Every structure is written in structure tokens, then in C-alpha cells.
Amino acid sequence: MPRASGPNGLNAEPSSWLDRRGLLIGAGMAGAALGTGLGAGLNAVLGQSRNAPDHTLRIAPLKLQLAPGKIVDTFAYNGMVPGPLLRFRQGQPATIDVVNDTGIEDIVHWHGLHLPAFADGAMEEGSPMIAPSGAQRYSFAAKPSGTRWYHSHNVAGTDLTRSLYSGMYGFFVIDAADDPGRYDQEILLAAHHWEPRWVSMQDIRKGPPPDNGLEVLYASASFNDKMLGHGGPIRVRNGQRVLLRLLNASASENVTLALPGHQFRVVALDGNRVPSPRAVDTIFLAPAERADAIVEMNRPGIWILGSVKEEDRKIGLGVVVEYAHQRGEPQWMPPPGTPWDYAIFGDNRTVPEPDHRLELLFEKVPGGRGGYNRWTINGGSWPSTQQLLTTETGKRYRLAMTNKSGDNHPVHLHRHTFEVTKIGDKRTSGVMKDTVNMTRFSSVEIDFVADDPGPSLLHCHHQDHQDEGFMGLVTYL
Numbered sequence: 466m467p468r469a470s471g472p473n474g475l476n477a478e479p480s481s482w483l484d485r486r487g488l489l490i491g492a493g494m495a496g497a498a499l500g501t502g503l504g505a506g507l508n509a510v511l512g513q514s515r516n517a518p519d520h521t522l523r524i525a526p527l528k529l530q531l532a533p534g535k536i537v538d539t540f541a542y543n544g545m546v547p548g549p550l551l552r553f554r555q556g557q558p559a560t561i562d563v564v565n566d567t568g569i570e571d572i573v574h575w576h577g578l579h580l581p582a583f584a585d586g587a588m589e590e591g592s593p594m595i596a597p598s599g600a601q602r603y604s605f606a607a608k609p610s611g612t613r614w615y616h617s618h619n620v621a622g623t624d625l626t627r628s629l630y631s632g633m634y635g636f637f638v639i640d641a642a643d644d645p646g647r648y649d650q651e652i653l654l655a656a657h658h659w660e661p662r663w664v665s666m667q668d669i670r671k672g673p674p675p676d677n678g679l680e681v682l683y684a685s686a687s688f689n690d691k692m693l694g695h696g697g698p699i700r701v702r703n704g705q706r707v708l709l710r711l712l713n714a715s716a717s718e719n720v721t722l723a724l725p726g727h728q729f730r731v732v733a734l735d736g737n738r739v740p741s742p743r744a745v746d747t748i749f750l751a752p753a754e755r756a757d758a759i760v761e762m763n764r765p766g767i768w769i770l771g772s773v774k775e776e777d778r779k780i781g782l783g784v785v786v787e788y789a790h791q792r793g794e795p796q797w798m799p800p801p802g803t804p805w806d807y808a809i810f811g812d813n814r815t816v817p818e819p820d821h822r823l824e825l826l827f828e829k830v831p832g833g834r835g836g837y838n839r840w841t842i843n844g845g846s847w848p849s850t851q852q853l854l855t856t857e858t859g860k861r862y863r864l865a866m867t868n869k870s871g872d873n874h875p876v877h878l879h880r881h882t883f884e885v886t887k888i889g890d891k892r893t894s895g896v897m898k899d900t901v902n903m904t905r906f907s908s909v910e911i912d913f914v915a916d917d918p919g920p921s922l923l924h925c926h927h928q929d930h931q932d933e934g935f936m937g938l939v940t941y942l
């Protein structure tokens with residue numbers, strides 16, 4: 466029986482809760498989080514009722530067999546990777562107990578959902594950590610519809626066994642009432658990289674400057690829990706329409722995916738339907754991004770659905786797609802190298818002028834050889850970025866973001882959905898996301914309506930970037 470920690474449990478170790486990531490919640494913030502926010506929401510979030518939860522997630526160590534002879538020591542939910550599929554109808558009340566069977570405190574974030582800050586699963590917003598051997602009840606209405614996911618939002622820092630370096634992630638699918646469901650089969654694939662290690666990238670290849678700090682490289686990768694060639698194939702029949710729900714659950718690696726001889730008809734990005742569904746040869750996903758794509762199975766054979774990078778397929782990032790009555794070795798063919806462009810899925814609607822525009826500049830502070838890089842937003846690193854933007858309910862805000870670094874940053878805004886309105890010099894509209902990838906030395910503008918009061922974290926989804934200062938808070942008046 467999961468034990469819900471009460472207010473006393475929550476307050477037992479305020480220092481360990483408040484000091485994470487060097488966080489010192491300001492008096493106002495703490496008042497908001499602990500007073501009105503948590504106070505009012507405490508019963509809801511900590512579960513004073515004795516109702517059975519819809520799901521229980523148990524965090525525990527796992528020896529994950531990616532392939533025969535390839536076992537990684539990790540942490541996971543309910544002994545499986547990804548964790549169990551959580552599926553709700555839009556608006557349905559969801560009650561989820563999370564039990565922490567480890568010696569390390571942790572927290573679960575419901576990525577892409579609109580829910581109160583105290584239930585969101587980000588300690589920076591005031592959601593409580595789950596103590597070692599403790600438990601936490603999360604209760605909220607499941608919305609909006611689409612391919613969402615859940616994952617640890619703990620700090621990893623230099624510890625590559627924690628948070629998104631581990632197997633602590635899973636799909637959270639919210640079905641719309643009007644889902645046309647025009648497909649014959651639904652396949653969920655979460656890409657992940659395993660066996661991380663810190664390296665000096667400049668020692669491995671040309672490019673990074675000599676003062677670059679340590680970065681993470683991985684020795685293996687998988688879709689779901691198996692390396693390419695070691696799980697069962699995806700079995701299809703000629704003429705089928707297969708819906709792929711693709712998630713990049715890697716801590717820091719981008720993926721570009723292809724299925725030779727087939728195209729992906731992208732119908733949703735980050736779970737949100739796009740105005741202009743289009744068929745593409747490849748799908749690019751930065752960490753935390755999702756794509757829903759329909760594939761018409763019209764080229765019988767045995768194929769590899771996998772990373773376009775050979776070195777990624779070699780370490781496991783792929784899965785075999787097998788048509789009925791076909792035999793032979795899985796085939797791979799390099800796809801056309803079309804650059805990924807969010808705008809092709811958008812429309813030409815005129816975007817309303819925002820009520821307020823905020824420029825955000827992202828910069829790297831190189832850590833030097835053997836050190837760790839730091840990241841700044843407008844010159845400051847977390848926690849000095851706790852007042853990035855104060856919003857008024859109902860107003861529209863534009864974040865004009867510039868990436869002044871040679872690294873890639875998937876920027877995620879919690880508890881809100883935003884519209885991509887400009888990529889470089891190109892205006893666009895209609896593409897709704899919760900995570901937007903910024904390529905190196907690029908600029909992107911996103912608009913959101915302040916419609917979900919409470920503190921909301923804006924951060925890079927690279928585990929090492931968010932841990933090293935790349936986060937800030939959007940708050941409400």
C-alpha cells in the first residue's frame with residue numbers, strides 16, 4: 466500500500482528540498498508555493514482520500530537487458546522501460562501514486578500537460594520531492610489531448626545514473642473525444658541513449674573549442690527497451706496505416722529517424738495536431754520532442770526504422786519493421802537529406818501582436834578542459850533567473866530567443882502550449898508545441914497566452930544544460 470507523505474513529511478527536510486540546484490526560493494515564491502499554492506492544493510496533491518489510484522508508479526533500480534549480454538544498471542518505473550503507458554480521456558481526472566523505492570529523492574514531471582504547479586512535478590515551481598522510501602499522490606485533470614509523457618525531473622548534475630540519463634520515462638497519452646483514429650495499428654517508440662560518460666569532445670573530434678567543458682557521450686541506444694535487432698519486430702501487413710507515436714527520451718542527444726522506402730505523414734508535433742500534415746522522409750526530434758506520424762505500409766519487405774546516423778544504428782537506435790510473408794535481412798537505405806523545418810507543418814494565419822515581448826539570450830560559459838560548461842539566460846544562471854517574466858492572466862507573450870552558442874537547445878515551457886511564430890527570419894503560425902529546438906547560433910520566436918496561473922519553468926531539456934543553469938521561471942502577477 467503506497468504511503469502518502471503528509472505535510473510533516475514534506476517539511477521534514479526543507480533544506481534538501483529548497484537547496485536543490487542551489488535553489489533558494491525567494492520569500493515571495495516560497496509564500497506562494499507553500500502558502501496558497503501548496504496549502505490549498507495539499508489535500509489534492511498528497512491524497513488525503515483513500516481512493517485507489519488509477520495507476521501506481523514504483524521507482525526502483527533495474528538491470529535492463531538491451532540485448533543478450535548487454536545489461537545496463539538503471540532506474541525505471543515498475544521494472545520496465547519505458548514505464549507503463551498511462552492513457553486517459555481528455556479532461557478525465559487522473560490519480561497517480563508514485564512510490565520511491567530508492568535511496569535518492571526524486572520527482573515525476575507530467576510533460577506537456579496543463580496542470581497546477583504543485584502537481585506538475587518540478588521542484589522549482591514548488592512541487593514537492595518524493596523522499597527516499599516515500600510516496601506522492603498526483604491528482605489532476607488530464608489535458609490537453611495528445612502524445613504527452615512523464616519523466617524524472619530530478620537533478621542529475623555530474624551523476625549520470627539519475628534523471629533522464631536513466632530509464633525513468635514513459636508515455637502519457639490523452640485521447641481527444643473527436644480522435645478520428647484512422648489507423649490500423651498504433652506503435653509507441655521512445656528513443657533513448659544509454660551508458661553515458663563524460664568526455665572532452667575536443668579530444669574526440671574537431672569543432673569544439675579547446676576551452677570546452679565536459680560533454681556526455683553514450684555507448685548504446687534503443688527504441689523502448691531493446692537495441693536494434695534484439696527485440697521483436699514491428700509486424701505489419703501490406704496496405705495498413707500505422708500510427709507511430711515517436712518520443713525522444715534521450716537526456717541530450719538529437720535523433721533523425723527514417724524508414725527506408727516509406728514516408729511519415731506527420732499529423733502532430735509534441736502531441737498537438739499540426740495545421741498542415743505533410744509527408745516527410747525523415748523526422749528530427751530533439752530531446753523531449755514528440756511526433757505522431759501515419760505510415761502507409763505499401764512497400765513489402767523487411768526494413769530498419771532507425772536513426773539516419775550509422776553510428777547511432779550501430780549502437781542500437783532502430784527497430785525492424787517486418788511485413789507479413791516477407792523474409793530476409795533487414796534493409797537500410799539512406800533517405801534524402803532534407804533539413805527539418807517546423808514551418809512546413811504550419812499555416813499562413815496572421816499571428817496576433819503580443820501584449821508583451823521578451824528577448825532571451827542563451828549563452829555558454831565554457832567550463833575549460835575537464836570542467837563543466839555553464840549556461841546563462843540574459844547573463845544569469847539559475848537561480849538568479851527566478852523572475853524571468855511576470856505575466857498577467859489572459860495576455861499574450863512573445864519570447865524572442867537567441868541561441869548564441871554552438872550547441873543545440875530544446876527549450877521547454879512547463880504547463881503551457883506555445884505557438885512557433887518565427888524561425889530565423891521566417892514567420893510561421895499554427896505549430897503548437899511545448900518544446901522548441903534551437904539549432905546552433907539560431908533565433909526562434911514563440912508566443913503563448915498566460916492561461917495557467919502559477920510558476921512555470923522555462924528550461925533547456927538537455928539534462929546537463931538544465932542542471933548547469935539553463936532554466937528560469939515565468940510567474941503570474
Ligand SMILES: [Cu+2]
Nearest residue numbers: 874925927930
Ligand atoms: Cu541546452
